[in-house]
Amino acid sequence: MQFRKTSAALAAVLTLSLAATACGNGGDKGANGDKITIGIKFDQPGMGLKTADGKYTGFDVDVATYIAKELGYKPDQIEWKQAPSAERENLIKNGDVKFVVATYTINDKRKAVVDFAGPYFLAHQDLLVRADDNSITKASDLNNKKLCSVTGSTSAQNVKEKLAPQADLQTFGGYSECLTGLENKAVDALTTDDSILAGYAAQKEHQGKFKLAGLKLSDEPYGVGLKKGDKELRDKINAALEKMKSDGSWDKFVKANLGPANYKNEPAPAITEK
Structure with a gap:
C-alpha cells in the first residue's frame, strides 16, 4: 500500500511539473490546447496592426500565423504581444514571447543578444x-x-x-x-x-x-527573433518560411497587405540564419 501511495504521489508531482513546463517559455505544444505568445508591432499598417475592433492584421501577422500553424498552433491559440522596437530583445530574453515578427532587421548587434530565423523579407x-x-x-x-x-x-x-x-x-x-x-x-x-x-x-x-520614391537607401533584412541558442526552434521556423515561399503563401501575403500601394517588393530572400 505504501508503495502505491508513493507512486501515486510521484505521478501527481510529475503531471504538475509537465503542466508547468508546457505553460512557460511563451507556450510550447500546440496539439494539447496550449497557447503560444508571439511579439508583433501593433501600430504599423500593412505589417503589424491592432485595429480598433481588436483584430490583428498585416504581413508580419500573416507570417507569424503561418509559422505558428507549422508549429502546431491554430489561430485561436495565438496570444499577440506588443513588441515595440526598444523592447524586442527583452521580451525574447525574458521568455515573454516564443518569437518576434516585427519588422526586425537582422544585424550583428542584435545577434549578440538573440538569434534569428530567416530572413523572410528584404526591405529598404x-x-x-x-x-x-x-x-x-x-x-x-x-x-x-x-x-x-x-x-x-x-x-x-x-x-x-x-x-x-x-x-x-x-x-x-x-x-x-x-x-x-x-x-x-x-x-x-x-x-x-x-x-x-x-x-x-x-x-x-x-x-x-x-x-x-523607390531609392533603396539601405538594406533591411527582416528576421524572426528568438531566444539565443534555441537551434531546434530556429530550424522549425526556417522550415516554415521555406514552405511559405514554395506554396505561394508569401506572395499572397505581400499582395494582400502591401499591394494597394503599388509597392515593388524584392523577391523572398534566401535564408541565411541557420
Missing part, C-alpha cells in the same frame, strides 16, 4: 512623397526640403548626416503626424523602411495620395 529605407510631386527622385533632392520622421529615428539621421545635410529635419511622435504634414504640404517627404511606408500608403484613406 526609402522616401514617401506626395503622388503629384516629381521634384524628389534622389536623396540629395531633399536638401532645403522638409524631411519628416519619428523622434529617435535612425532612418532620418542617416539621410541628414550622409545623404542630404541641408535637409530640414522635422520629427514627430508618430508616423501618422508625418503623413498629415505630407498631405497638407507642411513637409515634403517621410522616411523609414519602404515596407512600413507602403503599409501606410495602402490604407484606404491614403490610397492615391502618396508614392514611394
Whole structure:
C-alpha cells in the first residue's frame, strides 16, 4: 500500500511539473490546447496592426500565423504581444514571447543578444512623397526640403548626416503626424523602411495620395527573433518560411497587405540564419 501511495504521489508531482513546463517559455505544444505568445508591432499598417475592433492584421501577422500553424498552433491559440522596437530583445530574453515578427532587421548587434530565423523579407529605407510631386527622385533632392520622421529615428539621421545635410529635419511622435504634414504640404517627404511606408500608403484613406520614391537607401533584412541558442526552434521556423515561399503563401501575403500601394517588393530572400 505504501508503495502505491508513493507512486501515486510521484505521478501527481510529475503531471504538475509537465503542466508547468508546457505553460512557460511563451507556450510550447500546440496539439494539447496550449497557447503560444508571439511579439508583433501593433501600430504599423500593412505589417503589424491592432485595429480598433481588436483584430490583428498585416504581413508580419500573416507570417507569424503561418509559422505558428507549422508549429502546431491554430489561430485561436495565438496570444499577440506588443513588441515595440526598444523592447524586442527583452521580451525574447525574458521568455515573454516564443518569437518576434516585427519588422526586425537582422544585424550583428542584435545577434549578440538573440538569434534569428530567416530572413523572410528584404526591405529598404526609402522616401514617401506626395503622388503629384516629381521634384524628389534622389536623396540629395531633399536638401532645403522638409524631411519628416519619428523622434529617435535612425532612418532620418542617416539621410541628414550622409545623404542630404541641408535637409530640414522635422520629427514627430508618430508616423501618422508625418503623413498629415505630407498631405497638407507642411513637409515634403517621410522616411523609414519602404515596407512600413507602403503599409501606410495602402490604407484606404491614403490610397492615391502618396508614392514611394523607390531609392533603396539601405538594406533591411527582416528576421524572426528568438531566444539565443534555441537551434531546434530556429530550424522549425526556417522550415516554415521555406514552405511559405514554395506554396505561394508569401506572395499572397505581400499582395494582400502591401499591394494597394503599388509597392515593388524584392523577391523572398534566401535564408541565411541557420
